[in-house]
Amino acid sequence: MTTISQHRPPTVPAPDQPPRRNYLNNGYSVRSWLLTTDHKRIAVLYLLSVTFFFMIGGLAASVVRLDLTTPEADLVLTETFNKLFTAHGVIMVFFFLIPSIPSVLGNFLVPLMIGARDLAFPKLNLLSWYIYTLGGLFTIYALVAGGVDTGWTFYAPYSSTYSNTHVMATAVGIFITGFSSILTGLNFIVTIHKMRAPGLTWFRLPLFIWSTYATSIIMVLGTPVLAISLFLVGMERLLKIGIFDPKLGGDPILFQHLFWFYSHPAVYIMVLPSMGVVSEIIPCFCRKRPFGYAFIGFSSFAIAVFSFLVWGHHLFVSGQSVYAGLVFSALSYLVAIPSAIKVFNWTASLHKGSISFDTPMLYALGFVGLFTMGGLTGLFVAALAVDVHVHDTYFIVAHFHYIMVGGAVMGYLGGIHFWWSKMTGRLYPEGWARLSAILIFVGFNLTFFPQYILGYLGMPRRYHVYPEEFQVLNVMSSAGASILAVGYFFPLTYLLWSLRWGKIASSNPWRAAGLEWQTSSPPPTENFAQTPVVRDEAYDYATIDAQLAAVKPSSPGVELSHG
Amino acid sequence: MSHARPTVRTLVFVFVALLLLLALTFEASRHNLGRWNFAVATVIAATKALLIILFFMHVRHSALLIRLVVAAGFFWLAIMFALSLADYGTRAWLPTM
Amino acid sequence: MVDVHSTRVPSAVRSHSDSASHSALLPPSALAHQFDDIEQQHAADELGIWLFLATEIMFFGGMFLAYAVYRRQDEAAFAAASTKLDAGLGAINTAVLLCSSLTMALAVHAAETAQRKHLIALLVLTIFLGTVFLGIKGYEYHHKYEVGLMPLAGFPFVWEGPSAGHAQMFFNLYFVMTGVHALHMLIGLGVLTVLAIKALRGGLLGEFATPVNITGLYWHFVDIVWVFLFPFLYLVR
Numbered sequence: 001m002t003t004i005s006q007h008r009p010p011t012v013p014a015p016d017q018p019p020r021r022n023y024l025n026n027g028y029s030v031r032s033w034l035l036t037t038d039h040k041r042i043a044v045l046y047l048l049s050v051t052f053f054f055m056i057g058g059l060a061a062s063v064v065r066l067d068l069t070t071p072e073a074d075l076v077l078t079e080t081f082n083k084l085f086t087a088h089g090v091i092m093v094f095f096f097l098i099p100s101i102p103s104v105l106g107n108f109l110v111p112l113m114i115g116a117r118d119l120a121f122p123k124l125n126l127l128s129w130y131i132y133t134l135g136g137l138f139t140i141y142a143l144v145a146g147g148v149d150t151g152w153t154f155y156a157p158y159s160s161t162y163s164n165t166h167v168m169a170t171a172v173g174i175f176i177t178g179f180s181s182i183l184t185g186l187n188f189i190v191t192i193h194k195m196r197a198p199g200l201t202w203f204r205l206p207l208f209i210w211s212t213y214a215t216s217i218i219m220v221l222g223t224p225v226l227a228i229s230l231f232l233v234g235m236e237r238l239l240k241i242g243i244f245d246p247k248l249g250g251d252p253i254l255f256q257h258l259f260w261f262y263s264h265p266a267v268y269i270m271v272l273p274s275m276g277v278v279s280e281i282i283p284c285f286c287r288k289r290p291f292g293y294a295f296i297g298f299s300s301f302a303i304a305v306f307s308f309l310v311w312g313h314h315l316f317v318s319g320q321s322v323y324a325g326l327v328f329s330a331l332s333y334l335v336a337i338p339s340a341i342k343v344f345n346w347t348a349s350l351h352k353g354s355i356s357f358d359t360p361m362l363y364a365l366g367f368v369g370l371f372t373m374g375g376l377t378g379l380f381v382a383a384l385a386v387d388v389h390v391h392d393t394y395f396i397v398a399h400f401h402y403i404m405v406g407g408a409v410m411g412y413l414g415g416i417h418f419w420w421s422k423m424t425g426r427l428y429p430e431g432w433a434r435l436s437a438i439l440i441f442v443g444f445n446l447t448f449f450p451q452y453i454l455g456y457l458g459m460p461r462r463y464h465v466y467p468e469e470f471q472v473l474n475v476m477s478s479a480g481a482s483i484l485a486v487g488y489f490f491p492l493t494y495l496l497w498s499l500r501w502g503k504i505a506s507s508n509p510w511r512a513a514g515l516e517w518q519t520s521s522p523p524p525t526e527n528f529a530q531t532p533v534v535r536d537e538a539y540d541y542a543t544i545d546a547q548l549a550a551v552k553p554s555s556p557g558v559e560l561s562h563g
Numbered sequence: 564m565s566h567a568r569p570t571v572r573t574l575v576f577v578f579v580a581l582l583l584l585l586a587l588t589f590e591a592s593r594h595n596l597g598r599w600n601f602a603v604a605t606v607i608a609a610t611k612a613l614l615i616i617l618f619f620m621h622v623r624h625s626a627l628l629i630r631l632v633v634a635a636g637f638f639w640l641a642i643m644f645a646l647s648l649a650d651y652g653t654r655a656w657l658p659t660m
Numbered sequence: 661m662v663d664v665h666s667t668r669v670p671s672a673v674r675s676h677s678d679s680a681s682h683s684a685l686l687p688p689s690a691l692a693h694q695f696d697d698i699e700q701q702h703a704a705d706e707l708g709i710w711l712f713l714a715t716e717i718m719f720f721g722g723m724f725l726a727y728a729v730y731r732r733q734d735e736a737a738f739a740a741a742s743t744k745l746d747a748g749l750g751a752i753n754t755a756v757l758l759c760s761s762l763t764m765a766l767a768v769h770a771a772e773t774a775q776r777k778h779l780i781a782l783l784v785l786t787i788f789l790g791t792v793f794l795g796i797k798g799y800e801y802h803h804k805y806e807v808g809l810m811p812l813a814g815f816p817f818v819w820e821g822p823s824a825g826h827a828q829m830f831f832n833l834y835f836v837m838t839g840v841h842a843l844h845m846l847i848g849l850g851v852l853t854v855l856a857i858k859a860l861r862g863g864l865l866g867e868f869a870t871p872v873n874i875t876g877l878y879w880h881f882v883d884i885v886w887v888f889l890f891p892f893l894y895l896v897r
Contacts, residue, residue, distance in 0.1 A: 185711075189707070224715040575762070620881075
């Protein structure tokens with residue numbers, strides 16, 4: 001029997017002041033921030049950068065959705081429309097989704113969660129941020145100079161030969177930013193292998209570490225192939241090498257193989273960290289160890305490995321051999337299995353839990369539902385016969401947005417809220433936060449569910465004009481987008497507000513398990529006064545809650561039991 | 564690196580072996596072995612690479628984790644080749660594809 | 661998976677105040693603040709460079725895939741084009757690079773055993789051999805340009821015989837693959853120069869030898885790439 005408790009376990013009185021010496025007030029100069037090697041400060045730098053790019057990418061999408069409220073091309077020129085959806089894709093994929101959780105939450109939390117003083121290579125970490133910023137500047141330049149209209153997928157021969165837009169600048173920008181991704185992943189892998197605190201064996205690690213590790217494998221092994229694919233497109237434009245040029249015996253599909261070899265695993269770079277966040281949030285707000293810890297951990301590795309075996313499902317209708325298509329289709333069904341295992345385990349974790357619906361939990365539960373929907377529709381399109389009909393339609397657009405936005409972004413927001421007190425020493429206003437989460441959930445579904453139907457009915461993606469009978473669904477989608485946009489502004493506002501006026505947080509306001517909660521909020525620069533020694537299993541909520549009950553005996557109105 | 568390191572003698576021997584393999588592959592290319600030219604060249608190149616990895620890059624004395632990373636790199640490359648060539652190798656099978 | 665370094669009893673638990681007071685008393689250590697001991701640091705550095713090399717395997721691998729795909733399409737054209745490359749010169753270049761790998765490996769050995777003069781000499785020798793390699797490549801590129809076998813940037817491609825398009829593809833791949841390889845050599849030479857300067861100033865010896873070791877691994881990897889490029893480009897028959 002599940003007890004749903006509206007009351008959190010009793011907290012110790014919150015301190016009046018943040019801890020005297022922490023990573024935020026350890027030097028106020030611009031230099032101390034721009035030349036920092038402290039992983040926590042670098043995480044904050046990334047937080048600012050990815051938020052900036054999220055807004056630009058969102059702005060591009062807003063204009064697109066606005067234009068699509070009418071069947072005609074009446075808001076912007078078609079060339080501009082093409083540049084807008086390309087900008088949206090490039091920015092959201094490469095400059096928001098890929099870096100978001102790894103570079104913000106990963107950078108901040110990995111050393112804390114394993115009891116280390118910093119990552120293995122702190123200077124490389126700072127370099128990663130500068131590389132990311134440099135790549136971002138190239139891309140912004142490309143945008144300002146007139147944009148690129150190839151779609152974020154840069155298919156040859158349009159990108160390599162025929163497009164007259166700023167393909168080179170954008171490709172260079174993404175190429176450069178790719179190194180940021182590679183170096184971050186490299187840093188995480190070495191750190192997790194070599195710098196865990198004494199007693200912290202693999203099966204005592206938080207699941208966020210497991211998924212960060214798996215994500216890092218993908219970042220390290222996949223990103224170079226994106227680099228070479230963009231490099232070859234650049235060479236073709238610059239030096240006319242004709243590698244994807246049919247006139248020279250070149251094969252445009254070779255580009256697609258190289259591009260998707262990275263870009264499919266990339267979508268798991270985008271969603272695995274969110275899964276890690278959800279695996280941290282659900283146990284905390286159910287007050288129990290996650291169901292099937294080992295399976296959740298191993299499934300992260302399985303996803304990382306299998307994700308490299310399925311890229312050809314993006315090429316089903318491209319001219320790829322249908323036999324290869326069969327192989328990729330079968331493998332695509334396989335890759336769904338570890339994801340499904342996670343969903344089952346998260347759901348089972350809720351059973352007999354003492355559930356409370358704080359904001360992070362709202363986002364986590366939203367993730368589980370929406371990711372499931374996106375994932376299931378992925379299975380639909382993994383079937384060759386279905387994909388023939390829905391490829392390049394809004395069905396695909398809806399499918400990946402359910403995972404990227406309903407999944408990854410919600411996981412990101414859940415993580416930001418969950419660890420906000422740790423990062424800033426402040427509590428956000430819970431009421432506004434819950435309202436925003438619900439607003440985002442409603443806006444999201446209103447935006448993207450109609451797109452499943454639109455795609456099924458045949459509306460192609462990346463089209464500026466469409467037949468009139470699709471207008472109603474498009475208007476619904478655009479209406480949802482405006483709600484979603486408003487929804488995103490709320491956290492931006494109240495999180496900023498909390499920095500100055502939010503309640504001061506204790507070291508562990510959620511009474512969560514994990515080493516990061518054993519140090520102050522915000523942590524000191526060196527993370528821990530003494531290197532912690534780990535003796536307990538992970539997620540030992542039974543012990544945590546028992547200890548709390550012993551300290552503060554049950555009083556009326558406070559429910560601690562698990563039912 | 565706290566593991567044993569190869570001696571100067573070993574390094575020079577490996578170098579000589581590499582030069583011999585180079586001579587072998589050069590000589591082999593001057594004979595017409597048909598389909599086997601490619602196989603011979605590839606095997607010799609792989610052998611040279613293995614010698615460099617094991618001795619010059621001291622993987623022979625490295626920890627298991629390092630060997631796993633090396634193996635993973637080549638394994639992932641193999642994945643990329645195998646599944647891509649699955650496409651190119653089978654395109655001719657259907658007349659309309 | 662039990663990793664000794666991460667589950668050991670903390671013998672040197674360093675608190676923030678310790679390092680500040682000790683640094684004035686002890687000679688400079690190669691140990692960085694985030695690590696607990698030098699073995700942990702070395703293990704981390706080695707793992708780090710190997711992960712980076714794994715990324716390079718995938719980067720070059722993409723080009724080798726393109727090569728494999730196009731060679732399969734018309735082996736005869738590739739063979740005909742390949743004979744236009746000077747296999748003898750390519751073999752000499754391969755020997756030069758293998759020699760530079762030997763000198764690099766010996767340099768690492770010298771650094772780790774703190775033999776300063778040997779280290780400097782071997783680094784300089786490696787730089788010299790690497791430069792010879794690039795010089796020969798430059799000569800080859802120039803020659804190809806002269807005879808019209810450099811179809812880049814709109815330069816004329818002169819080809820008598822069948823499959824001109826495919827022969828052109830061969831040469832495009834030749835220039836891109838050896839070009840990217842040469843770029844990696846150039847970067848390596850730059851790093852080696854920095855190392856040589858540090859070695860001249862008495863650094864990089866003993867426990868400070870890690871940069872030499874890491875550069876060595878990178879250099880050997882670039883050599884391995886060439887070990888495959890040579891037969892695949894010069895010896896197609």
